[in-house]
Amino acid sequence: MKKRALSRSRVPALLCAAALLLLPLGTGAGRIEDLRGVAYVVEGQAPTPIQPTSNRNPSSGKLNSLVKDGVIRVSDLERVAEDYSSVPSDFLSAISGKSTITLDRFERYAVEYQLPGQYVQRFIDDYFIFKKGNSFEYLPVEKGVAKHSYDWDNLVHYSREKDYVVGGVSRVLKGIDVSVFQGNINWNAVKADGVDFAFIRLGYRGYTNGAIKLDTNFHQNIQGAQAAGVRVGVYFYSQAVSRSEAIEEANFCLDELSGYSLDLPVVFDLEGGANSSYRTYGMSTSTAVKMVSAFCDTIESGGYKSMYYSYAKFLAEHEGMVAQLEDYDLWMAMYYRVPFFPYNFKIWQYSSTGSVSGISGGVDMNMMFLDYIPS
Numbered sequence: 001m002k003k004r005a006l007s008r009s010r011v012p013a014l015l016c017a018a019a020l021l022l023l024p025l026g027t028g029a030g031r032i033e034d035l036r037g038v039a040y041v042v043e044g045q046a047p048t049p050i051q052p053t054s055n056r057n058p059s060s061g062k063l064n065s066l067v068k069d070g071v072i073r074v075s076d077l078e079r080v081a082e083d084y085s086s087v088p089s090d091f092l093s094a095i096s097g098k099s100t101i102t103l104d105r106f107e108r109y110a111v112e113y114q115l116p117g118q119y120v121q122r123f124i125d126d127y128f129i130f131k132k133g134n135s136f137e138y139l140p141v142e143k144g145v146a147k148h149s150y151d152w153d154n155l156v157h158y159s160r161e162k163d164y165v166v167g168g169v170s171r172v173l174k175g176i177d178v179s180v181f182q183g184n185i186n187w188n189a190v191k192a193d194g195v196d197f198a199f200i201r202l203g204y205r206g207y208t209n210g211a212i213k214l215d216t217n218f219h220q221n222i223q224g225a226q227a228a229g230v231r232v233g234v235y236f237y238s239q240a241v242s243r244s245e246a247i248e249e250a251n252f253c254l255d256e257l258s259g260y261s262l263d264l265p266v267v268f269d270l271e272g273g274a275n276s277s278y279r280t281y282g283m284s285t286s287t288a289v290k291m292v293s294a295f296c297d298t299i300e301s302g303g304y305k306s307m308y309y310s311y312a313k314f315l316a317e318h319e320g321m322v323a324q325l326e327d328y329d330l331w332m333a334m335y336y337r338v339p340f341f342p343y344n345f346k347i348w349q350y351s352s353t354g355s356v357s358g359i360s361g362g363v364d365m366n367m368m369f370l371d372y373i374p375s
Contacts, residue, residue, distance in 0.1 A: 066080070066122065070102055072102075072106055073100050074099060078095070080119065083338070084116050086116045087115060091113035106120075107136075117129050117130065128141065128340065130313065139316050142319065145323045146326055146344050147342045148342065148343065148345060152339070160365075174194055174195055176354065176364060176365060177235065178198060182360075182363055186358035187221075188358070190228065190359065191228040191229055192357065192358075197231035197263070199233045199267060200218060200221045201218065201235055202253050202266075203218065203237070204237035204239070210239065210245075210279055218256065233262055233266065234262065234267065235266070235269045236249050236252070236253050236266070236295075237269045238291070238295070240279075241280060246290075246294040246295040246298075250268075251298065254299070262305070265299075265307040265329070267307050268291070268299075268309065271311065289320075289321055295308070306328070307331055309330075309349075310333070348366065350365055
């Protein structure tokens with residue numbers, strides 16, 4: 001993965017940041033917050049210093065409208081901070097009274113005051129920002145990959161969900177994805193709560209032993225959703241590690257779908273392993289690309305539409321993956337107030353803790369952009 005080159009002028013500042021990182025963390029573990037907002041602990045993970053800025057084009061991209069010639073207005077920093085309750089008051093005090101600060105200074109403040117990663121991301125659009133321990137990692141946005149045209153000024157936030165409104169009209173459908181973990185679902189109540197579509201887990205492969213299993217609630221869920229008038233697609237949680245295993249998973253889906261028609265695609269759910277006990281831990285970009293292609297092509301040959309699902313951190317870390325899969329539709333997960341994923345995607349999973357009538361407990365929430373609805 002490409003890293004930013006170290007700038008001589010920033011060595012003193014980075015040394016200061018590094019000195020902060022030498023302080024004991026107590027447990028000796030690094031806390032990583034992935035782009036879905038899910039935090040987990042990696043034993044022995046040593047924090048690394050913030051990477052320096054280089055070759056930035058402040059005039060490119062909508063988010064960079066907040067940055068001009070490497071300078072950020074303090075009024076914009078304060079305004080955006082209102083979206084994030086976790087922005088420290090000490091940071092706001094430090095910038096109070098100033099009219100502007102440089103982007104370099106902002107990045108150093110990010111380490112000093114431990115700013116939320118998604119807040120920092122709002123001012124940077126040429127790198128993905130990942131918070132690692134007490135520091136940040138920057139991964140470059142790939143050039144030459146097709147970008148989406150969504151304007152997040154149209155994003156509307158409600159207490160339980162989000163909407164995307166243009167000219168006073170919603171331009172998305174409201175959706176959920178479910179599995180046996182949602183228990184027995186009252187699909188009529190789900191439909192009455194305004195849910196337009198649902199992706200239902202058909203099955204999964206075990207993350208350690210690799211056995212393929214049917215989701216025990218799959219058939220009752222697909223039948224209940226369709227009877228209630230909810231548009232339906234299905235997904236398979238993969239732990240495949242080869243092209244042949246991905247084809248095996250696709251054929252399993254086709255067998256279970258015999259007799260069903262679908263409104264939406266059959267989805268290959270590809271996620272990285274959280275630790276070395278997962279079969280997919282350390283998966284290469286080449287393997288991931290081959291598996292997505294194999295699964296989706298097999299599904300299409302079986303007469304169904306296909307797409308793949310993954311979360312933004314996995315996609316950003318596997319450089320070249322999105323570019324090589326441009327012919328396949330993407331359902332992207334990122335649990336941010338305002339997403340940062342510049343590449344094309346058709347569905348956004350924005351929460352794992354949604355609330356919908358007819359379902360006890362939390363449920364994943366999604367929006368499908370209207371230009372995608374399959375014909």
